[in-house]
Amino acid sequence: MTSVDLTAATALAREALETFGFDPDTPLTLLKNRENFVFSLTDTRGEDNASTRYVLRVHRQGYHSDAELACELDFVRALHGEGVAVPSFLHSPDGRGFCTVGHNHPAGAHQVDMQLLLENHGNFGDERTGVDGSASIDPADFAALGRLAAEVHNATERSGYTMAVPRDDWDLDGLVGTEPAWGDPLRIAELVGEDRAAVEAAILRIREQLTAYGTPKNRFGPIHSDLTPENVLRTGAGLVLIDFDDFAAGWHLFDLATAIHFYTPHPRYAEYRDALFAGYESGRPLDPADHAAFPAMLLARALTYLGWAADRRGEDTPEWLVARVLPNTVRLAREFIAD
The missing domain is CATH 3.30.200.20 (Phosphorylase Kinase; domain 1)
Known part of the structure; x- marks a missing residue:
């Protein structure tokens, strides 16, 4: 390459x-x-x-x-x-x-x-302002994003689309296997001591919970996989989803986890998360098992960003991920294993 x-x-x-x-x-x-x-x-x-x-x-x-x-x-x-x-x-x-x-x-x-080109009439938000808490987004926007994610998953099922060739799937091994699709977060040098132990314990628990959650077609299939704020445009016709570069088979919850991940440190996180789920459920039902599995999926998504950063040290975004997102991921891991 x-x-x-x-x-x-x-x-x-x-x-x-x-x-x-x-x-x-x-x-x-x-x-x-x-x-x-x-x-x-x-x-x-x-x-x-x-x-x-x-x-x-x-x-x-x-x-x-x-x-x-x-x-x-x-x-x-x-x-x-x-x-x-x-x-x-x-x-x-x-x-x-x-x-x-x-x-x-x-x-x-x-x-x-x-x-x-799709005319973008305003920023939906971005990763850095989500993490530092300065993003000012109406919860209604997250509800609209949830509806869009539901439309994608419903349309995939209606179309009968199937993967023509294998890609790096966002399955159990792709997320928290021995060779994750985006790299191993445990290779980050700054992840040591009790923080590393918490992440390792969390990975084991993620594997247990997602294995039990399973991969029936109402939960798992072709997904966008990179539903971050910068990949959602505001247009005159509403929100438009772009950049399917990381599309592959994965859990539907993975799209929701991606949409909200960078807002987990935000003071309005709970409000944004609830709006996202309400929007999604207005177009596609979720059951108690989906809600129960979401913390594991959210943490698994957080770990993928650290795995990506581990192989790109020295570049601006990976260094920001290590400096600002790693501490939040450790916090999520501690909360996850304590629950």
């Missing part, structure tokens, strides 16, 4: 523009660079010179195979067909939802997709 810089990513993006039939010299604006480089662009082709705005993603090399990425885009199309508010992807010349470029570039082959 090769790490590329902005210059290389821009060159790859311009090659993809040509493949999709756009002018390769179209101005590009960098929107985001974490796992992928994400650019925006405006196209003014056509007789009336009407402007259409797009988002172009240069995927991190080797993160998903072509078959895995095709599976992801098929999932988005299945949700779109069921009326869920998700992005609209362009088809490449070969009919896929992405192209592969860079075969003659020093950075090597990279997958690139394009989608219509």
Whole structure:
């Protein structure tokens, strides 16, 4: 896997523009660079010179195979067909939802997709303001997010969508196995002594509870998996869910845990959590076993972020996760094993 810089990513993006039939010299604006480089662009082709705005993603090399990425885009199309508010992807010349470029570039082959840009009319929130408690979000927004999550899970069942190829599932081993999908949180050097012992004990209890919870289809199936605030846009038509990069099979509760995780230190956490669940249950029922399993799922989700950080030390976000999220995760672990 090769790490590329902005210059290389821009060159790859311009090659993809040509493949999709756009002018390769179209101005590009960098929107985001974490796992992928994400650019925006405006196209003014056509007789009336009407402007259409797009988002172009240069995927991190080797993160998903072509078959895995095709599976992801098929999932988005299945949700779109069921009326869920998700992005609209362009088809490449070969009919896929992405192209592969860079075969003659020093950075090597990279997958690139394009989608219509969704106008974001305000921030739903972000991870850091959730953790530091400064986020000011109406509980009604979490209720709307819960309804959207329920729509995704209901639409998945209605569509009959099944995973065409395996991905890194958010199952028991993917979350708290010996080789978790996002890395081992116990590899964080700062996690020592009684804090480490609490997390280790919590992992054992998570495994026990989620094993007992089971994986029937009303609890487990294809999910978004990264339902964080930055992946929810406010649009004129309501909330829209973007970035299905980590989509895989997992527990439905995992989406709810992801939506609320970064607000667990927030002074209004209980209010936000209750609104999220109320919104979800307005569209999809939960039973007492779901509510009982949620603390285990929430802590399992917290541990995935630390596992991700453990393999990326020195970068800004991983260091923030260790400094600010690790202490909160230890608190959650202590509360979990004491309950």
